[in-house]
Each structure stands twice: as C-alpha cells, then as structure tokens.
Amino acid sequence: MEELLKVKDLKTYFYTYEGVVKALEGINLDIYKGESLGLVGETGCGKSVTALSIMRLIQWPPGKIIDGEIILDGKDLLKIPEEEMRKIRGSDISMIFQEPMSSLNPVFTIGSQISEAITLHQEVDKKEAEKRSLDMLDLVGMPDAEKVMKQYPHELSGGMQQRAMIAMALSCKPKLLIADEPTTALDVTVQAQILDLIQKVNKEIDSSMLLITHDLGVVAQVCSRVAVMYAGYIVEIGTAKQIFKNPYHPYTKGLMHAIPKIHVETKRLEVIRGVVPNLITPPSGCRFHPRCDHMMDVCKKKAPPTVKVEEGHYVACFLHGGVK
Amino acid sequence: MGFFDEWKKRNESRIKETKFTLNLFRHSFLSMLGLVLILFMLLVAAFAPFIATEHPEYATLINPQGKRVTEERWEIHFDEKLEPPSSEHFFGTNDYGYDIFSMIVYGSRLSIKIALMVVVSALIIGVVLGALAGYFGGWIDEIVMRVTDIFFSIPGLILAMAFTAALGRSIEHVMQAMIVVWWPIYTRIIRGQILKTREETYVEAARSLGTTDWKIIFKHILPNSFAPLFVQVTMDMGAVVLTAAGLSFIGLGASPGTAEWGLMISTGRAHIFHAWWYVFFPGMAIVLFVLGFNLLGDGLRDVLDPKLRR
Amino acid sequence: MSKYIMEAENVKKYFPIKGGLFSKIVGYVKAVDDVTLKIKKGSCVALVGESGCGKTTFGRTILKLLEPDDGRILFEDKNLAEIKGKKMREMRKNMQIVFQDPNSSLDPRFTVKNIIGEPFTNFTKIKGEELVKKVLELLELVGLKKEHLYRYPHEFSGGQRQRIAVARAIALNPKFIVLDEPTSALDVSVQAKILNLFQDLQEKLDLSYLFITHDLSVAKHMADNINVMYVGKLVETSETESLFEEPLHPYTQALLSAIPVADPDYKVMRAVLKGDVPSPANPPSGCRFHPRCPEAKEICSKEEPELKKVGDGRLVACHLY
Numbered sequence: 001m002e003e004l005l006k007v008k009d010l011k012t013y014f015y016t017y018e019g020v021v022k023a024l025e026g027i028n029l030d031i032y033k034g035e036s037l038g039l040v041g042e043t044g045c046g047k048s049v050t051a052l053s054i055m056r057l058i059q060w061p062p063g064k065i066i067d068g069e070i071i072l073d074g075k076d077l078l079k080i081p082e083e084e085m086r087k088i089r090g091s092d093i094s095m096i097f098q099e100p101m102s103s104l105n106p107v108f109t110i111g112s113q114i115s116e117a118i119t120l121h122q123e124v125d126k127k128e129a130e131k132r133s134l135d136m137l138d139l140v141g142m143p144d145a146e147k148v149m150k151q152y153p154h155e156l157s158g159g160m161q162q163r164a165m166i167a168m169a170l171s172c173k174p175k176l177l178i179a180d181e182p183t184t185a186l187d188v189t190v191q192a193q194i195l196d197l198i199q200k201v202n203k204e205i206d207s208s209m210l211l212i213t214h215d216l217g218v219v220a221q222v223c224s225r226v227a228v229m230y231a232g233y234i235v236e237i238g239t240a241k242q243i244f245k246n247p248y249h250p251y252t253k254g255l256m257h258a259i260p261k262i263h264v265e266t267k268r269l270e271v272i273r274g275v276v277p278n279l280i281t282p283p284s285g286c287r288f289h290p291r292c293d294h295m296m297d298v299c300k301k302k303a304p305p306t307v308k309v310e311e312g313h314y315v316a317c318f319l320h321g322g323v324k
Numbered sequence: 325m326g327f328f329d330e331w332k333k334r335n336e337s338r339i340k341e342t343k344f345t346l347n348l349f350r351h352s353f354l355s356m357l358g359l360v361l362i363l364f365m366l367l368v369a370a371f372a373p374f375i376a377t378e379h380p381e382y383a384t385l386i387n388p389q390g391k392r393v394t395e396e397r398w399e400i401h402f403d404e405k406l407e408p409p410s411s412e413h414f415f416g417t418n419d420y421g422y423d424i425f426s427m428i429v430y431g432s433r434l435s436i437k438i439a440l441m442v443v444v445s446a447l448i449i450g451v452v453l454g455a456l457a458g459y460f461g462g463w464i465d466e467i468v469m470r471v472t473d474i475f476f477s478i479p480g481l482i483l484a485m486a487f488t489a490a491l492g493r494s495i496e497h498v499m500q501a502m503i504v505v506w507w508p509i510y511t512r513i514i515r516g517q518i519l520k521t522r523e524e525t526y527v528e529a530a531r532s533l534g535t536t537d538w539k540i541i542f543k544h545i546l547p548n549s550f551a552p553l554f555v556q557v558t559m560d561m562g563a564v565v566l567t568a569a570g571l572s573f574i575g576l577g578a579s580p581g582t583a584e585w586g587l588m589i590s591t592g593r594a595h596i597f598h599a600w601w602y603v604f605f606p607g608m609a610i611v612l613f614v615l616g617f618n619l620l621g622d623g624l625r626d627v628l629d630p631k632l633r634r
Numbered sequence: 635m636s637k638y639i640m641e642a643e644n645v646k647k648y649f650p651i652k653g654g655l656f657s658k659i660v661g662y663v664k665a666v667d668d669v670t671l672k673i674k675k676g677s678c679v680a681l682v683g684e685s686g687c688g689k690t691t692f693g694r695t696i697l698k699l700l701e702p703d704d705g706r707i708l709f710e711d712k713n714l715a716e717i718k719g720k721k722m723r724e725m726r727k728n729m730q731i732v733f734q735d736p737n738s739s740l741d742p743r744f745t746v747k748n749i750i751g752e753p754f755t756n757f758t759k760i761k762g763e764e765l766v767k768k769v770l771e772l773l774e775l776v777g778l779k780k781e782h783l784y785r786y787p788h789e790f791s792g793g794q795r796q797r798i799a800v801a802r803a804i805a806l807n808p809k810f811i812v813l814d815e816p817t818s819a820l821d822v823s824v825q826a827k828i829l830n831l832f833q834d835l836q837e838k839l840d841l842s843y844l845f846i847t848h849d850l851s852v853a854k855h856m857a858d859n860i861n862v863m864y865v866g867k868l869v870e871t872s873e874t875e876s877l878f879e880e881p882l883h884p885y886t887q888a889l890l891s892a893i894p895v896a897d898p899d900y901k902v903m904r905a906v907l908k909g910d911v912p913s914p915a916n917p918p919s920g921c922r923f924h925p926r927c928p929e930a931k932e933i934c935s936k937e938e939p940e941l942k943k944v945g946d947g948r949l950v951a952c953h954l955y
Contacts, residue, residue: 017344042821043792143909157910158685187684188848189907192892196906214821217894240898258826259896260855262878268833269826269855275791276821334784337745341786525738532699533802534726534756547743 001032004208005054005176010068012046012053015061019280023049025232025287027068028306031176036202036209038223038240040216040255044276045229047212051178054210055095056085072175091121094169098181100161104153110137111149114168121172136167139204141197159190166198170205177202178210183218195222216259220244225312228252231277231287233303238313248315250292286318294319348627355623361616369432376426377413380583387492396582398422406599416601418591420581424601427583428609434584435613438499438568439561445503447557450510451546457511458518458549459541469515472508480505480567488576495584498568498577506564513556517549524548555625562617569610585610636711639810639842640673640696640729645705647688647695651915663915665691667866668705670941671844673810678836678843680857680874682850682889684911687863689846690734693812696844697729698722709810727757730803734815736795740787746773746798747783753805772801775838776831793824800831804839812844817852829856850893854878862886865922866914868941871949882950884927921953929954 007029014021023046031037039047052058053065056077070077072092077085089095097103105113114133118124124132130149137145140163153161162182169177179198183191199222202209211223219226220240227237228249236249247253254272274291277283283290289299298318306314307321315321332339349355368375381397401421409416415424457468484501491497521527522545530540569586571577578584580591585606592602645666653660666688673679681689694700696707698714707714709729717725733739740749750769754760760768770780776797787795796816803811813832817825829852835841845856853860853874860877862870862885870883881887888907907926912918918925924934933953941951 017347042823159910187911188850188892189684189888190910192894192906193908195894215894216822216896220896220898220900221894244896244898255822256896258823260826260829260851261896262851262854262890262893263895263897263900266855269830271827271830272823275793336784337786337789525733525735526741528694528699529731529733529739529799529802530741530752532697532726532731533753534723535752536723536756539756544741548741 001035003030004033004072005029005031006069006071007050007054008069008071010050010053010070011066012049012058012063013066014063016280021279022282023063023232023279024053025282025303027232027234029227029234029237031208031210033175033208034206035225036199036211036223038219038226039210039212039229040214040219040226041229042214042276044231044279046232047229048180050229051095051180051210051212054178055089055093057089087121090117090169090174091172092174093176093178094172094174095178095180096162096165096169096182098184100158100165100185101153103165104161106153109150109152110156110164114164114171117168117171132171133167136171137164139170139201140164140167141193142167158186159193162186162190162194163197166194166201170201170207173205174207176208176210178212180212181214182211184213184215191218198222216244216255228255231282232279233287233316234306235288235317236313236315238310242310242313246310246313248309248313248320249288249317250294250319251288286316345627349623352623352626354619355627358616358619358621358623361612362620365432365436365613365616368429369436372429372433376423376429378423378426380430387494389490389492391492391494391497393492393494393496393579395579398427398581398583406595406602408599409601415605416599418588418599418602419595422583424588424605427588428585428605431583431585431588431606431609432613434495434578434582435565435568435609438495439564442499442502442506442564442568443557443560446506447510447553449503450507451514451553453507454511454514455518455541455546458515459522459537459545465515468511472511475505476508478505481571484571484576493576493579495568495572495578495582498571502564502567506560509556510553513552514549517552518545521545521548551628554628555621558617558621558624562614562621566610566614636708637674638672638708639675639710640671640844641706641708642672642692642696643670643706643708645669645671645692645695645707646703647691647700648703661915663913664866664917665914666695669863669866669868671696671861671868671871673842673844674858675809675842676836676840677859678845678857680845680847680853680860681863682847682853682860683863684848684889686865686911686914688866688914689863690814692863693731693814693844693846697726697731697812699731724757727753727806728808729810729812730808731812731814732796732799732803732816735819736792736799737787737819739799740795742787745784745786746778749787749798750802750805753802757806768805769801772805775804775835776801777827791824792820793828796820796824796828797831800828800835804835804841807839808841810842810844812846814846815848818847818849825852832856850889862889865912865917867922867938867951868949869923869951871941871947873947876945876948882944882948882955883923883952884929884954885923888926888928921951 007027010024010027012024014023027050039050041047054070058065065078068078111130111133114136115129118129118132134145134149137148142148142160142163156164183194186194195218213219223240226240226243227234230251236243236252243252247256257270258272260266260269272291277287285301286299286304289295296318304316304318305322306316309315309320373379378399383395383397384392385395387393404417404421405419407413407417413423413425415428418424453468457465480502483505484498487497487501527540527544530544568577572584572586573590578587588606589603595602646668647666648662648664650659651661651663652658669692681692683689691700695702747766747769750772751765754765754768773782778794778797817828820828836843845853847853857874860872860874861868862883864885870886881890909926920936921934921939924930927934931953939951939953941949942955944950944955
C-alpha cells in the first residue's frame with residue numbers, strides 16, 4: 001500500500017502554570033492511501049492532541065510542537081510556512097469534530113458555510129460553489145438538501161448537523177479526513193447511519209481517514225488498522241483483527257476485558273488497576289508500568305522500544321522484545 | 325503547633341488555589357498598581373492623626389431642619405491664607421489658612437467611610453432582594469423586579485437635592501440618598517447569577533438529598549454567585565466617592581469647612597488662577613482613589629474569570 | 635407487603651411550551667407519556683433509550699424531583715402523591731439518585747467532607763469528629779482514600795468524582811437508587827470499575843436500582859429486567875436474557891443492531907434506521923416509531939399500539955403482535 005502521511009517522533013508539550021504537560025512523547029504513525037486508521041485511547045491519552053498537531057492547530061501559549069516530522073506528499077508539514085499550511089487545511093487534510101453544533105457557525109446558513117470552504121481552496125465562482133455544495137449535501141444523504149442549504153445550524157437535528165460538517169470537510173476532496181470522535185455526541189441509531197456514511201463516502205472520494213475515538217466498538221466496525229494510545233505514547237498498532245483478536249500490550253488486553261459485551265456473558269468486568277497518570281510528572285520508563293501486572297525492573301527505567309510481533313503488528317512493551 | 329498543622333492540612337486545597345490566584349494577579353502590573361494605591365490610601369486613613377500636621381475638631385449640633393448633625397471644624401489662620409506649597413505646609417493653604425495637606429489626609433478617612441457605608445448598605449439590600457427574586461421566581465420575582473425598576477429610574481441627583489432640602493445639608497443625608505439609588509444594580513447582578521446557578525446539577529442534587537430551600541440558597545447558590553459582584557463592588561467604591569465629590573461640589577453633601585475632596589475643589593474654583601494647589605491636590609486625591617479601585621476591579625475581573633485562569 | 639420497592643403506574647410528565655406575545659401555552663413536550671414500571675426489591679431494572687425518550691425525566695419524576703402530571707407512584711407501598719413538604723424530605727433518605735455528569739453534580743466550593751456530609755447534616759445531629767468518621771467509612775466503601783477528605787472536586791478525575799457522588803448517595807443507607815447514566819461520561823476502564831462498585835454495593839447494602847442508560851451492553855451486564863423507551867413511551871419490557879435472544883419490537887431490534895460490537899468479525903446485518911429521533915414536542919401520529927419502522931403498516935400511523943402481554947413477563951407495544 002502506498003503511504004500518504006508519515007508521523008515521526010512527534011512531541012507536543014503544553015506549558016502550564018502547574019508544569020509542563022508532556023502530552024505527546026514521540027508518536028510514530030503511518031497512514032496509507034485509501035485506508036481508515038483508528039486511533040483509540042481514553043481521556044487524556046493524547047489522541048486529540050495528535051490530530052491537532054497534524055493540522056498544526058496547537059495554540060501557543062500554552063502548547064507547542066517540540067519535535068518530530070509530519071510528512072505529507074514528501075513535504076514536512078512542521079517546516080512549511082503558515083500560508084502554505086492554511087492551503088493544506090481544508091483541502092488536503094480536513095477535520096470533523098465531536099460537537100457539530102459548536103463547530104458550525106450559528107449565524108451563517110449551511111449552504112454558505114460549505115460554499116465558503118469550497119471558494120477558499122478552489123478557483124470557482126459563487127454559483128459553481130453553491131452547486132458543488134448541493135452536490136456534497138446529496139452525497140452525504142442529507143434529506144431535503146435544497147431546503148437545508150438555506151437553513152441555519154440550529155434548525156437541524158444532531159445527525160443532520162454532523163452530515164453538514166462531513167459535507168463541509170469533504171467538499172474539497174481531501175486526501176486525509178481526520179474525524180475526532182464524530183459520533184460520540186450522537187444517538188446510537190444515528191451513529192450507525194453516520195458511520196455507514198463516512199465509510200461509503202471515503203470510498204467514493206478515495207480518501208484516507210484517521211478516526212479518533214474511545215469507543216472500541218466503532219473502531220472494530222469501521223477501521224482497517226488500529227493504533228492504541230496511552231499517556232502520550234502509541235503502545236500497540238496493527239490491523240483491526242490483530243488488535244482485537246490477538247492483543248499483545250497489557251493495556252490493550254485490559255481495555256478489551258473492560259468492555260461489557262452483548263454476545264458474551266460477563267459476570268464481572270475485569271479492571272485495570274490504578275488511574276491514568278498525570279502527564280506533568282509521568283511515570284519513569286514505560287508510562288503504563290505502575291498499572292501493569294507484568295511489570296519488570298527494566299520497565300521502570302527505560303521507555304520500551306516499538307518491536308514487531310507479526311506482519312504489520314507492532315507493540316511497545318518489554319515483554320515482547322527490546323530488552324538487551 | 326499541632327493545631328496549625330491540622331489547619332494547614334485541611335485547607336491545603338484552598339491554600340493552593342489562593343496561591344494560584346495571587347500569582348495570576350501578580351503578573352498584571354496595572355492590577356498590582358491599583359492594589360498598591362488602595363493600600364496606600366488605607367494606611368493614610370488609618371494613621372491620619374500621625375501623618376497630618378493639623379487636626380480638626382468635631383462638634384454636634386442641631387441643624388435648621390431640626391436634625392442632629394456632626395460638623396467638622398478646622399482652625400482658622402487668616403495670616404497664613406493661600407500660601408503655596410512649602411516645607412511647613414506641603415500642599416499649601418486655603419483661603420481660611422487651613423493646611424491643605426492635612427485636609428487631604430483627613431479627607432481620605434471621609435472618602436473611605438462614604439465608600440464603605442454606601443456600598444455595603446446597598447449590597448445588603450440588593451443581595452437579599454436579588455436572592456429572593458432569583459431563587460423563588462414567580463410572583464416574588466415579578467414584584468421585586470418591578471420595585472427594582474422603579475428605584476432604577478429615580479434620578480440620584482434630584483433625590484439628593486430633595487434629601488438635602490428636607491433634612492439639611494450633611495454628608496450623611498447624601499449617603500442615604502446614594503444608598504437608595506445604588507442598590508438596584510446589585511439586585512440585578514445577583515438575580516442573574518442565581519438564575520444561572522439554580523439550574524446547576526449540584527443544586528438539584530442538594531434537593532435530592534433533602535436539603536431545605538434556605539440551606540440551598542445560603543450554602544450552594546449564593547457562594548457560587550458572588551464572583552461578578554466582587555468586580556462590581558470594587559469599581560463602585562471609586563464610583564461612589566466620585567459621586568459624593570460631585571454632589572459636594574455643587575453644594576449638596578458635606579457642610580462648608582469639612583475636609584471633603586469634592587468640596588475643596590468647589591471652594592477652590594474661585595482661587596484657581598492664583599492658588600492652583602487649592603484645586604490640584606484634592607483633584608489628584610480623587611483621581612488616585614478612583615483609579616486605584618478601577619485598576620483593582622479590572623484585575624479582579626481578569627483573575628476571577630474561569631476561562632482566563634487556566 | 636409488596637415485593638416491589640417502587641411501583642410507578644401511568645406516569646405522565648409534560649412540559650409546557652410557551653409562545654406568542656403573552657407567553658401563552660401553545661403546546662406540551664410530552665416527555666413521559668403514560669409509563670408504567672415496577673422494580674422488585676433487591677433487583678436492578680434498566681430503562682433504555684436514546685436522547686429525548688424521556689428516561690431521565692422519568693427517573694427524576696418517580697423521585698418527585700419533578701412533579702408528575704399524572705399517575706401513581708408507590709414507594710414501599712406508600713403513595714408519594716400524598717406525601718409533601720417535610721415528610722417528603724424525610725422520604726428522601728430512602729430514595730437517592732446518582733447523576734450522569736460528575737463534573738456538575740458536585741458543588742465546586744464544597745470539600746469532599748462537606749459533600750458527603752451534607753445528607754448527615756440534613757437529617758441527623760452527627761457532626762465534628764463523629765461526622766468525619768462516618769465520611770471516612772464511606773470513602774473506604776467507594777474506594778477513595780483518607781487524604782481526599784479535604785480536597786475539592788476539581789482536583790479529582792471523572793471516575794473519582796462519580797465515586798464521591800455514590801458515597802453521598804449511600805450515606806444514609808437508602809433502599810433504592812436511581813442511577814441516571816452514571817457511567818456515560820466516563821472512560822471505558824473507569825466505567826468498568828464503577829459498574830463493579832455498583833454491583834458490590836448492591837450486594838453489601840441490599841439495594842434496588844433503576845439503571846438509566848442508552849447503552850444496551852451496559853444494561854445487559856447490570857440489569858435483571860430491561861424496559862425500552864421511545865419518545866416518551868414504553869415500547870418493550872422483558873427479562874434481560876429474553877430481550878437479547880429475541881427482541882420483539884422493531885425499535886429494539888434496530889437498537890441492538892446499531893450497537894457497534896468490539897469484534898471486527900462480528901459484522902451484524904444492521905437494520906440501519908432512516909431519519910432522526912423525533913422530538914417529544916412534536917411526536918409522530920399513531921405509533922411514534924412508524925416513520926422509521928421498516929415494518930410499518932397502515933394502522934401504525936393512525937392508532938397508537940397498546941402494551942400487550944406476549945409470552946412470559948414480556949410486554950410489547952406494537953401492531954405486529
């Protein structure tokens with residue numbers, strides 16, 4: 001498969017009054033053309049920060065991308081000037097957010113917002129932009145698309161708002177769509193529709209997707225590959241089958257056992273002891289070691305390197321290699 | 325020693341939060357300036373008898389309207405009248421030979437007294453009414469708000485004149501008039517906050533735990549509603565003094581001879597060209613007083629805004 | 635003595651919609667429209683549905699945090715409509731609630747001691763050293779530590795805040811607790827711990843629960859009985875196992891198939907519903923589900939289906955049956 005985006009050793013820190021929050025401590029990710037990569041983790045693990053870093057939307061103060069490379073089409077996005085990055089945002093890389101209501105401008109009609117996204121990146125006149133906006137709304141299955149063009153965000157339901165956001169994000173046929181918890185705020189039956197939609201549209205436009213979520217079910221149904229994050233590190237990455245059927249990292253395993261499953265009888269849920277660490281004073285060595293039942297001495301001293309356990313499946317854990 | 329340690333442990337969180345607030349505050353130069361100015365004023369007022377070179381006397385008498393009032397009397401020295409600032413009289417003297425520096429110093433006491441009395445009284449009235457209106461809503465809310473609207477529309481100046489005409493010219497009467505027109509703003513502010521706070525889940529939780537309405541108001545709602553009031557109250561301290569000075573300037577309020585900054589400017593008008601110090605120093609005193617409170621209020625607003633905090 | 639701790643019959647809760655120049659009442663949001671639900675002592679009953687279905691409103695109404703517009707609510711055989719004022723407050727010792735959002739259900743200016751101590755100060759004369767002792771006992775029960783006693787809510791994580799809320803709810807040994815989406819705002823691993831905590835407490839303290847949630851997998855894990863709500867009405871009631879083996883109502887079927895399963899091999903034939911969840915202010919005519927129902931017939935848009943008995947302890951409101 002051809003590579004679209006390569007993230008190398010990405011480090012993002014936040015300088016706050018209480019101290020330096022080491023949100024991302026050397027992330028490595030590859031996204032290939034035409035695939036959907038799921039980025040899973042719990043609150044505070046850094047998945048949203050990863051997305052914002054790729055889009056270079058980290059605000060200073062207090063956040064700063066300290067180190068690393070983000071290579072798209074041979075260019076390092078962290079080294080190009082801001083005007084160039086602005087051209088890339090919205091056209092090459094697009095993003096949709098969790099709360100559609102707060103991401104859509106309440107004083108502009110849906111039509112004008114999508115058209116704005118189009119005219120910003122493409123050399124077309126207003127009429128052409130409007131026509132393309134309408135096409136996008138049809139593509140995302142918006143009922144009564146013509147009427148919706150003239151409506152304001154608050155007149156739409158949550159599901160329709162999210163469709164509008166997707167239409168806006170895909171209006172310039174991006175190479176990469178970053179979806180940050182796109183269905184978390186939606187009802188289950190609507191979520192199913194939106195997930196189906198995202199998959200279908202991605203295929204039609206032939207774009208890749210980085211799907212960020214804490215919902216393992218969503219990831220299992222939608223993504224071909226999955227990366228598991230914990231406290232600023234990627235602890236495991238592989239195909240969806242590998243991660244769900246054959247997890248290696250103790251954290252991944254713990255997550256799998258903590259979910260109540262419908263088709264499996266669970267009397268009592270297994271828990272991962274301890275709590276998510278404070279990223280101002282993270283644990284030394286492997287950040288998961290205080291909560292790990294298989295902790296060894298070396299885990300306290302050094303951060304585990306990423307090792308290959310099978311084809312396309314990598315883990316950052318001393319249990320599976322890296323101990324010299 | 326054990327007691328203090330115990331206290332420290334209990335209030336560990338509160339101490340940490342206060343330190344954070346103070347630190348934020350410290351980083352704003354203007355807020356610190358405001359704080360310094362006010363502390364300076366307070367010190368001057370507190371130690372007035374030790375700082376001033378001359379001292380007034382106070383006499384109580386019955387005024388023409390039959391009310392008992394206190395008058396301030398300074399020693400007359402016609403031989404020293406209208407002298408420019410010197411080593412003996414730092415700010416010069418006025419047309420009766422009073423030492424202007426001492427008048428300014430004692431004037432700070434009067435100004436602080438006025439500011440505190442008016443603001444605190446108005447605050448008490450305003451908060452009680454606003455709390456009732458906000459929490460109980462319904463017809464209580466309607467009545468209180470209509471009453472508030474009525475008082476809002478009373479012109480303060482006219483009222484002050486009416487009080488003066490009926491009760492006699494005295495700073496106390498002017499303060500009373502100011503209290504009457506000042507409380508409505510506090511009612512509005514606290515009511516708005518309470519309307520917001522009472523929808524919070526923790527208020528519903530308190531209800532589900534069987535907490536009585538009164539306890540909910542005093543323990544949950546009011547403490548969480550005070551923040552905007554802090555800013556308003558701070559700025560009002562300066563505004564009240566400015567208003568009182570203005571009223572004294574036009575002849576309502578402080579009786580002649582009192583060391584009130586506004587009154588001094590008023591009498592000083594006649595001598596403005598040959599004795600500039602008569603108007604200048606009281607004017608500066610007012611400016612610094614009001615400026616200090618405004619800067620402090622601004623600083624507080626920034627510091628207390630939860631969005632700007634972290 | 636009834637075997638039920640809570641019996642709610644034909645409960646209705648409407649919210650008036652005001653409009654026009656003089657704020658006249660132009661309509662009603664029928665948040666809860668004739669719902670009957672019974673909870674056996676010592677059991678856990680789930681109330682499941684999506685947003686706007688009225689489950690949260692129902693939970694609050696049976697505790698009389700909201701005044702019901704109609705219906706009978708019996709708590710331990712006592713009719714709550716007849717209990718008012720101080721007596722109602724006293725009743726609250728026995729029936730508690732844990733809210734969904736741990737961030738807003740704790741007063742940010744109260745220390746943990748004050749938060750958990752509040753029920754004690756409301757109903758007992760316990761204070762000082764004795765109060766501290768009781769609060770520490772509760773902290774231990776919910777898995778928190780002594781050091782947390784004098785801290786403020788913002789210093790804790792979501793899961794810990796929820797534990798504080800639970801400690802507060804069990805302080806006076808209630809018999810019945812409404813759990814209103816208690817883990818929806820929490821991470822997966824934290825959710826697991828809190829759910830385990832609920833199970834432990836149920837055993838230790840002999841509690842009965844009404845578990846409100848939108849997550850069917852959590853409902854399956856926790857509850858003995860499941861009630862499914864849609865736009866203010868109850869559409870299906872059943873014992874947990876039977877519901878999952880054979881969901882009867884088309885909505886229940888859609889709900890089940892819409893849940894993304896954490897298993898990439900398990901590709902379910904999704905009965906993907908069209909359209910959005912309707913607003914309870916303007917519900918569809920007849921059966922409220924008919925515009926989205928894949929099996930809708932003509933009668934469905936005209937007549938509202940009654941809750942009928944279909945098999946052992948199962949009720950369905952659908953014209954198919």
